[in-house]
Amino acid sequence: VTTGKNRIAGIITRQIVSRALAHGLGNSPVKEYMLRDIKSVHPDAAVWEIRKIIIDENQRLLPVVRGTRVEGVITRTDLLRIMHDKIASIEGSLYPASRTKPVKNILKERLPQELYNTLKDAGELGASMGFNVYLVGGIVRDMLLRIDNLDIDLVVEGDGISFAKALSKKLNARVACHEKFKTAVITLRDQRHIDIATARLEYYNYPGDLPQVEESTLKLDLYRRDFTINTMAIALNPQRFGELIDYFGAQRDLKEKRIRVLHSLSFVEDPSRILRAIRFEQRFGFSLGKQTLSLVQSAIKAGFLKEVSSRRIFHELSQILSEENPVACMDRLKELGILNAMHSDLDFNSSKRDLFLSIKETLTWFNLLYTHETVQPWALYALALIGSMKSSRAVSLLKSLGLEPREIRKILASRDTVLAILKEFAKKGPKRPSWVARLLEGKDIGDILYAMARTKSPEVKKMISSYITMWRNYKPPVTGKDLISIGFSEGKELGECITIIKEKGLNGEIRNAKEALEFARKFLDAKKS
Template sequence: MEVITTHLNADFDAMASMVAAKKLYPDALLVFPGSQEKNLRDFFVHTAGYLFDFTKLKGLDLSSISRLILVDTRQASRIGKFQEVALRPEVEVHIYDHHPRADDDIQGTVEVVRPVGATVTLLTHILRERGVPLTPEEATILIVGIFEDTGSFTFSSTTPEDFRAAAFLVECGADLNVVADLVTRELTSEQVALLHELLHSARTYNIQGVEVCIATVSVDRYVGDFAVLVHKLKDMENLDVVFALARMEDRIYLVARSRIPDVNVGEIAAYFGGGGHATAASATIRELTLIQAEDRLFDLLQSTIKPAVTARTLMSSPVITIEAHADLAHAEQLMVRYNINAMPVLENGRIVGLINRQVLEKAIYHGLQAEKVREYMNPEFATIGVEGRLVDIQKYLVEHQQRILPVMDGETLVGVITRRDLLNHLITDRSREPTALKDDLGAGPWGKQKNIVGVMAEQLPKNIITLLRSLGEHAENMGYKVYAVGGFIRDLLLRRPNLDIDVVVEGDGIHFARTFAEKAGIRARCHKKFNTAVLIFPDQLKVDVATARLEYYQYPAALPIVQFGSLKMDLYRRDFTINTLAVALNSKEFGTLIDFFGGQKDLKEKAIRVLHNLSFVEDPTRILRAIRFEQRFGFRVGKQTASLMRNAVKMGLIDRLGGQRLFHELQHIFMEEDPLPALRRLGEFGVMEALCPSACFDAKAEQLFIKIKEVILWYKLSFLDEPLEAWRVYFLGFLSRIKPSDLSNVLARLDLPHNARERIVWALQKVNDVLSEFLRLPGLRPSDIYRALQPFRPEELLFMMAKTNREEVKRAVSYYCHRYRYVKPDIGGRDLKAMGLPPGPLYTNILRAVRDAKLNGDVKTLEDELRLAQNLMAAAADQKKEELHAGHS
């Protein structure tokens, strides 16, 4: 069997080339390897589908293919399932392509590859040479491919051969009216809106003297002809280089155009699994978020536009090293002397490992200072050449978490790059400061920004604004920058009350907090380990102060390790885009809203999105947090973020979380005004099942939570004076739906203290006992109800009310809460002592009996209580006499 195919997301040139190849291989089947561009799909449905016999991939026996004809591509990564066919040694592969060579190119037995504007040009030339006739319909389809891939002969990749091929096709009867209809289509309203967003998100960067424009957009649905929009953007703004990234549904589309030889967009698109020419290229990105894709793109641009930053320019030299046969004590001395945290280990002049301060300190603490370095060095490490690219340096130091990166010139160690070297470069790199393409955007070095002083004045008390200005002035005097960040800013823009203030300092956060506290006459509590502090004011207002920092995780679900960084790096470590907003507090920029990651847009679109695709892998608690924010604000988790959440749950990352962290997030959900929607979503994402297979959230559980909400509201409206921790009622409701045989495992999994576990088990059991036995007894008096319910806390009583359907039971609990629990005898121990009763256990029995009588209405006055006490004392005395008499007998 012979098959003609092309690349995924096929365009007109790809389809036209398939049609042309069919003229050369008449017995071959035409098969798309996957999806096609929207315009091609529409055209195919209305036209091509009636003219040509295309075969669907589904059901095709790939093992029967003996010859594979590839058109408009030769990259293995771009032909889907046909990759395995092309790599089989017995399959004959014929290739017709106009793209430049890529790393994963397939080798063909026949190859026709030339740099022309469109692949169909090559095939048209062959058809003309061989005298193969074309119908007008065939010629029309072929010429559409040429017009599309040459931009109607305006792309710099257009060659004279493209013009000659088009002229021949016109001679064959190609209908240029069809071409005009397809190539010069009117934009839809969706496309106009997307083009508007492209214009207003576009920023230009000066990278090694080259002006590069990067535009990003985000929509929850697919919008066709994105490449056409990018081309229009390039023409409207006369851009030399433009990269556009569009998040549509759960993937990102990259389209790039370049007019200058300094930037080969095909090479960059290939890095993302796409392809194209030096002047026009595209890629579909599935494994990254929009923010990550933009960061990777920027790193690639810095690495590919010459002169690029290389390992030679970043490295420190000469290198402090240690011999493998040296002892650990000597290694520590070297590190202290030169104030370094890691160094290479040499043996016979060759690098054989790395040793770091943390390992040394632990080993010496255990008395191993005389041991040899080779025994404790890390022999697994990466190195980089002197011309190594910035993107690779970042990969080893950040993604692979290597402490230092040795730089090699051949076999010779010539330098090392530390994380601090990398961070210093990233912080001081001026090429990262964008300029807005449109003046009305107001973007500067902080990305999209605007001043929100008016919103602050409207939403915040005057004393808070005064405090924020004071923080900014103090930072100014110290030469620091300070910003209010996170949920405080998010809720400010959502017009929600929130005075939990977090500030980030670009400088020494602890020093900033201490000096501010000293000046303001308040307290500062500092945490050196995390470079954080808390400012505590007399009115109990607290302000959290953090040093701008970057977090990375040693393994999935680990606690973060903190490194110093800039504001952007600090915000990048946060959970969701809506929590990455910041406001400058320094005097000159006071009130300027800073948005590096599209947080404003996601607030407007009511979307919860993570910043990078490993977000839930690094910290699975974010799964619960995403659901909590989604329900609190009435937002929706984005499609890509939802997919990442489900994958993290399937990977079992919930199981790796520490119990206290998991319980903390569950507690926050139960503290929401209505936890029911969040719990329902936890069930949808499989989090409940991950916690415990029997923790299903069914209709009965939902009904219980509705009743819990009702009884909590009743309690609050009743103005009962005892404090209520409402989340505990929901927590009991949640645990009550778990099988008793699983309960102890769940409580242990949540790492609750032993006494807390015992109390929960007791409460669940006793509530069942009271509901099933005691309160069903006929003729219960108030004293009986009091004694039954007195051991329970308010939260347990409300859970009891929610769990029962019997009105008399609810009434009994209500009477207890409102009346019975406040009833106490008017008499006390002093009265009993005055009546001649010596102190002892009898006091408790008598006072309890008087309280019961008062509850039941048997005594009403102080005299009644005294009389009853005297009678009880007399009865007790008589009983004692009888016991003595019985003893003598």
């Protein structure tokens, strides 16, 4: 693609044109989907330089430029023909680059021994069945980044379902198969999962559609994935065990800290990848590649985010809101106009940003307590997003983001609960530990944490933190059985006395069992008289 002055603007391949037409994009400008982040060579370029760009960097079409003028192109077929004819004479001068490298030691270093042995068993089983088995997905990427990740995803060149059944039998584990998508999930005895998929090709009938699945090869399976950094695989068959396979320049993108899609229609076929791109960009401290950023902007402009199913949007957004630093993701989503493209009421102003930071700080503090209670971070951030919106607008926003009716009801109920809590704290008068305990007892821990994050009062924050760390776990120094032994009968008076003892204990008025029994005797005498 050239400008009016025959200067190169980009390239577009026949495959991209065909797929764009299939998606009904025939009237779209070429510039929307042409590849911009490309390289060119001078007419005097050496073969090794051409090979590096076409083969190692996966640029199928290479413009030949003298100065600013395009003089021709070299295709992959042209290069292969030259290499075939002159392989003997040029072999020594070819640019030294390899798509594979051994990472067996990294596997051994990053994985528990039992899991490492499981992968070896999987490779041996695959070889015995005539299948090639590969470790793929985020775990491969994270191994190279030295990030902990034990999510096992396997791709099988062959019948993934029959392989999964055989492996589950070998591991004495449960298996659930999904014939339509040619996938299976093995659940090990320690409840860890192994996801298994047949190497497959996916295609989309229209933007945002669910994928249609066909059997394929490893390379085509990896090509259907979202970003280059997620396209690496590690061979598990005994002959190649521990060999890293990189068809699409993922190692280079990891080194250059770049998020890059594999083809120009990636965000057309699955617009939810836009949110995923931002999540990975901010998680790893990477940046969107020039071409990828342009494609994000084109997809937003075309309104494709409104065409994807809201539940898929929820999946991606909840992942963002569960990140260690969702604030950075939200800043970037706002900067690129993605939030407004999802819903007109979805904004991230300074007050919401401050509340996000407070939630993050509160959750970090709570997680360090190791209480093992389940808190869904995304739900707290969703509360911050709806703020004080009228219920009808809040429902509209949450529904458009893919929350189900029961989830929306829970969010709105939590908002009412938190507002009621903070309203009570705002009232004048003493607020002793027993008062705080009565107010917060029985409340959902997520609601309590959101109240702690939302209040701007240091005193209220301190009271809520004391309730979480101490007061809610307080046990009276005596039991009902102790009170029965001094003359109480089971019933209303017993329960009332225990409650009062507990409140006095929280307030420091009763410090031990002796003082508790003294109070109980006086209480009983007063009731009798």
